Amino acid sequence: MAAAAASSVSLPGARALPTWSSSVSGDSHSLALSSWAARPRSARPLRAPARMGNVNEGKGIFAPVVVVVRNIVGRKRFNQLRGKAIALHSQVITEFCKTIGADAKQRQGLIRLAKKNGEKLGFLA
Secondary structure, three states: OHHHHHHHOOOOOOOOOOOHHHHHHOHHHHHHHHHHHHOOOOOOOOOOOOOOOOOOOOOOOOHHHHHHHHHHHOHHHHHHHHHHHHHHHHHHHHHHHHHHOOOHHHHHHHHHHHHHHHHHHOOOO
16 A cells, blocks of 8 residues: 555656656666767867976076076086986985984974975075
8 A cells, every 4th residue: 555655646846757667768868878879978078288397497486597508518418417306405404304213204394395395496496
């Protein structure tokens, strides 16, 4: 009795479930496919291509000096010197962290902060 009463109740906007015979014949599939195809596709916003390098390229108080030195000594030699300076600075930060008892996560955060500051000041121009 309760099942008969529940089947007679209809909700506004609710669609009837497909029967076994309609699913075998493919009627519900074509209905679902047509409703899917009728929906307009939303355009995805275009992403800007990923840009490698310094976003502050050529900016910062030391950028002009860095560019002049790079032009004088050459790009290859300049990158070698820059790599040595960055490695030395990372060693100094590591020794400082050992002295104050900072863990590896704090050390990594300080190295990242040093990189961001170097970008802002123009050392990585």
